[in-house]
Amino acid sequence: xxxxxxxxxxxxxxxxxxxxxxxxxxxxxxxxxxxxxxxxxxxxxxxxxxxxxxxxxxxxxxxxxxxxxxxxxxxxxxxxxxxxxxxxxxxxxxxxxxxxxxxxxxxxxxxxxxx
Ligand SMILES: [Cu+2]
Numbered sequence: 001x002x003x004x005x006x007x008x009x010x011x012x013x014x015x016x017x018x019x020x021x022x023x024x025x026x027x028x029x030x031x032x033x034x035x036x037x038x039x040x041x042x043x044x045x046x047x048x049x050x051x052x053x054x055x056x057x058x059x060x061x062x063x064x065x066x067x068x069x070x071x072x073x074x075x076x077x078x079x080x081x082x083x084x085x086x087x088x089x090x091x092x093x094x095x096x097x098x099x100x101x102x103x104x105x106x107x108x109x110x111x112x113x114x115x
Contacts, residue, residue: 041101043069046115049093050075052086059089059109061097069099069107079108088114 047063062075078099080086088095089112098111 041069042098042110043067043071044096044098045071046094046096047073049089049091049095051091052089054086054089057082057086059086059112061095063097066099079106080112081108081110084109084112086112088112 043066045061045063045066047061050060050062052059057080058077059080060075060077062073063071064073065071078097079102080089081100094115096113096115097109099107100110102108
């Protein structure tokens with residue numbers, strides 16, 4: 001009986017915590033709407049690095065299809081966003097990456113990892 005009561009209390013505490021957390025998520029509607037009007041356009045891809053220009057933070061990748069962007073496979077250059085480690089970008093290396101549409105309409109790599 002006592003054990004049941006403790007369990008019930010634990011559940012109540014968990015519920016209270018969940019309820020307390022929920023308003024925190026909804027409490028920033030302005031931020032939410034901003035996120036919606038500037039919806040991020042991004043996609044995940046994999047491919048083979050063809051060439052790298054470290055100084056220009058540019059990498060040419062022969063990438064497979066990226067369904068979320070409705071891109072077929074192709075070889076194309078990408079800018080690599082500031083702060084993204086370019087170490088995995090070595091000619092001939094297989095990489096997995098995330099591209100994100102920039103304000104100017106171009107796509108930049110925002111995540112780059114050896115595959
Ligand atoms: Cu492409």
